[in-house]
Amino acid sequence: MVKITDVAAHAGVSPSTVSYALSGKRPISQETRLRIERSIRELGYRPHAGARSLASSRARVLALVLPLRRGMHVPVVMQFATSVVTAARDHDHDVLLLTGSEGEEGLIRVSHSAMADTFVIMDVEVDDRRLPLLRTLDQPSVLIGYPADPTGLTCVDLDFRQAAQACVDHLAALGHRRVALVGSHPEVYVRGTGFARRVAAGFTAAADRHGLASSVHPCADTPVAARALAERLVREQPGLTAVVVHNEPIVQPLVEALTALGLRVPQDVSVAAICPDEIAEPAATPITSVSLPTALVGARAVELLMSKLQGAAVPETTMLPVHLTVRATTAPPPA
Amino acid sequence: MVKITDVAAHAGVSPSTVSYALSGKRPISQETRLRIERSIRELGYRPHAGARSLASSRARVLALVLPLRRGMHVPVVMQFATSVVTAARDHDHDVLLLTGSEGEEGLIRVSHSAMADTFVIMDVEVDDRRLPLLRTLDQPSVLIGYPADPTGLTCVDLDFRQAAQACVDHLAALGHRRVALVGSHPEVYVRGTGFARRVAAGFTAAADRHGLASSVHPCADTPVAARALAERLVREQPGLTAVVVHNEPIVQPLVEALTALGLRVPQDVSVAAICPDEIAEPAATPITSVSLPTALVGARAVELLMSKLQGAAVPETTMLPVHLTVRATTAPPPA
DNA sequence: GTGAAAGCGCTAACAA
DNA sequence: TTGTTAGCGCTTTCAC
Secondary structure: OOOHHHHHHHHOOOHHHHHHHHHOOOOOOHHHHHHHHHHHHHHOOOOOHHHHHHHHOOOOEEEEEEOOOOOOOHHHHHHHHHHHHHHHHHOOOEEEEEEHHHHHHHHHHHHHOOOOOEEEEOOOEOOOOOHHHHHHOOOOEEEEOOOOOOOOOOEEEEOHHHHHHHHHHHHHHHOOOEEEEEOOOHHHHHOOEHHHHHHHHHHHHHHHHHOOEEEEEOOOOOHHHHHHHHHHHHHHOOOOOEEEEOOHHHHHHHHHHHHHOOOOOOOOOEEEEEOOHHHHOOOOOOOEEEEOOHHHHHHHHHHHHHHHHOOOOOOOEEEEOOEEEOOOOOOOOOO | OOOHHHHHHHHOOOHHHHHHHHHOOOOOOHHHHHHHHHHHHHHOOOOOHHHHHHHHOOOOEEEEEEOOOOOOOHHHHHHHHHHHHHHHHHOOOEEEEEEHHHHHHHHHHHHHOOOOOEEEEOOOEOOOOOHHHHHHOOOOEEEEOOOOOOOOOOEEEEOHHHHHHHHHHHHHHHOOOEEEEEOOOHHHHHOOEHHHHHHHHHHHHHHHHHOOEEEEEOOOOOHHHHHHHHHHHHHHOOOOOEEEEOOHHHHHHHHHHHHHOOOOOOOOOEEEEEOOHHHHOOOOOOOEEEEOOHHHHHHHHHHHHHHHHOOOOOOOEEEEOOEEEOOOOOOOOOO
């Protein structure tokens, strides 16, 4: 193994000079710097992470806590994780992967053992049990999602409220008078994940503002459940001409269920979705949707964390804007 | 921060005794052990990971390299990752998350800096560029998938060949005479990912053995592509009565496309899939499928790694068996 | 602009 | 069965 003393000897300088050349924490003459860089390259030197963390109390590691439960759309989680890893690497950090199931114990373990010096927590619930702990940890953290009380925390999320509003605004402008929201898995509401509630709130508020009749329907994320709900909607709400879906796995099944019931999309019923473009775009009938720039959330979370590491003050909440793309599944209601 | 000397003082023993009590590397009297455990609990002591890694050359970290590319079914990747994290925790290890896009450089960085002491590489290609490097690394690794030459490596994968065979055997037994395989995204074949080729090979071999006419069709993972392929199959192969699908995202779309073309499943055409139960089971017509116990792969990979860490010899290749479940999409061909 | 040297907290000989 | 102590490789005062 190549160590810093090897590099120092090879470059004809002291170990501390190599260290400073690496960290940039004190000025080095152009000449020595080049000599050191050359030695590092020739010897293939990489600082020992443990030694570095021990001496500097900085592990250069970000701990990422991912949820792995019902009602989470996996591709979205994955995309988010990828963006965190990429952003972390841009700041010369690595990523430690934790599962939400480890709970508070996992956070304490990683924090106290100094394995990581920052935390990103995904899928935070409204009254998350981990919040008090996060407020006391030595390491800064960023939450994805909004808890009831963000005081003393840093939270990032997409503007789901605006997402729902954008859908309703669009449908109202087309002339629809009665709209329904097909929402997340019932469990998601029960456990109080913020985004599901914010979608529902934004949906209802916008409908009220436009004077539309509206209803909200949690739905399991299986084709069978989508079909059942579609039947119920058609049966119970004859005047219904537009549906907003916020449940990735059943966007397509729902459209198909409506079609199977004899309703043409968009001639008889309009469908707008809140989902990634990867779902909306390749559909047989491309779906009008509010796309979720998930990758931006991860990148922003890492940025905020790096600012906090440097002692900068950051906002307690950050809302990332979303954008509606009109495609082929929305049209004026039938005359 | 609580350190080992604090625990030692609190328990009235030397630091080394605490260390040995923790590692179990030398016998400790029942009494001192209990006293130490009590002190650790009361003080909330957690060993400093960096210090530990520096002193022992063991980071207790497993680096997991995940692919994030076209043609990978994300839920499967995620499920696999989860099983690796869980298994690693069972062995008191944490998991460092790397993306395949970091390539060899990422492996070198993590290896040389001693951040991790084992590697799990997912989605290995037949002629993977990382193989020579992996053979020379100080840390043991396990590959998910099979390269052309596994010499000096440790590889784990599901028995995809057997999976395809099981489907063909089942269809042949039902009396089908002409079968088609709808395979992975064309890119997957181009880049030479082993499992796609093994499925194709197993499929063709089994069909030949049974004297069936057979054909193989790579397919993009979108509903549109599934529909197009279904039309082509119906048009070009009038005698076709059975299809095997190995492409998770389009299992359902393909069934629907066939139905839309006027073919009843399973009366007119049988469909068998190679996919997770989570896809096959909840379908409107539950799909006959070979299920892929992805979670077992991760657990086995970690087990092999831990054995290697202890210097044990492990097989170069491990094939995990799969199992066919007959559901509602397969039946004898029409008379 | 550079060097010398004292730790960071832990493990693992070596000693008893 | 337990204690003493010399590092592990790096960062960072302190000194020049």
